[in-house]
Amino acid sequence: MGQVSPTRVTIEGGPVPYQVVVGRDLLGSLPPLVAGAQRAAVLHAPPLARYARRVAGALETAGVAAHPIGVPDAEAGKTVEVAARCWDALGAAGFTRTDVVVGVGGGAATDLAGFVAATWLRGVRWVAVPTSLLGMVDAAVGGKTGLNTAAGKNLVGAFHPPAGVLADLSALDSLPRVDLVAGLAEVVKCGFIADPAILDQIEAGPAAVADPAGPALRELVERAVRVKARVVAADPREAGPREVLNYGHTLAHAIEQVEGYGVRHGHAVAIGLVYAAGLARAGGRLDRATADRHVAVLRALGLPTSYRGDAWPELRRAMRVDKKARGGTLRFVVLDGLARPSVWAGPPEELLERAYTQEVAR
């Protein structure tokens, strides 16, 4: 099979537009993004050590000295202590304003790398090389970087868009299938809020879309990135319209909290999508067929669509402190129809509970 050339999606809205490159075996696209740098730090966690060596090799070939920096995996890497160790490493290697940070890994690694780049010398260039599906369609796109602290997840951070994002689908070959499928929940979200062709494609062949080497997943990644690109361009600093990306996330965050973050984000989002659709239906805003389609599409992918029936009181309490609630009023992104998202501030308590009991509880 001949090599398909990469697709480039431009992200506007920030200080400088940048591109998300989607394709397979993309490391040849790295050198132009680091042009002018003498050094590049390659931040990565242990599961990505091999791929990070390939990234370092591509940098060295382009004449840029690569400095691999190993960081703890997943959320354990998103701490102030780890960021401080990265700053120390940059200092020891003599990093200057023209040098570059490359973040290789899932959303946690790219969030950390972006934050380290945002803060070193008050902001140096960085490149995101997301290796999880969630990273490619969500975390690495949009310019938000962040860390977790004792006060909560992602409460410390900076808007610091990368110089470019390489969504190299061949990196997904080593991603456990369960994580790949979990990442599809964010893709499904994009389908419901903005691009129903995503849903058509999943319905036409749910098994095919979980194959990282196949054309179906590639098209879904491109479509989801385009959805995020449009939303981010309209609201680069999350002042308002970007809220639609929170579809399904209000209940999802509550589930993550109740589970002590021991649940995959995509699994929580899948349940949250079913809930948001049920809420809109209970409120007479969304038709039954579109609400039911949420369950059907997510189930076809093998994603969870229900949660413990006795959990409502805990979930309701957790939602009260959702950081996206404003002044104590819960704000739900709901659909008034397919691809017609809007925000519902303060839905009646009775509907909140009924939607849970009828649509999500098992």
Ligand SMILES: NC(=O)c1ccc[n+]([C@@H]2O[C@H](COP(=O)([O-])OP(=O)(O)OC[C@H]3O[C@@H](n4cnc5c(N)ncnc54)[C@H](O)[C@@H]3O)[C@@H](O)[C@H]2O)c1
């Ligand atoms: N900045 C944003 O706008 C934004 C948006 C959404 C999510 N996020 C953040 O993203 C993070 C979640 O990202 P995630 O779901 O990618 O989780 P993750 O980064 O924790 O990665 C999940 C696991 O998969 C491993 N992994 C990643 N790619 C792999 C590969 N190709 N092969 C083998 N293993 C691989 C990781 O090492 C990790 O163990 C959270 O910290 C979340 O806050 C940020």
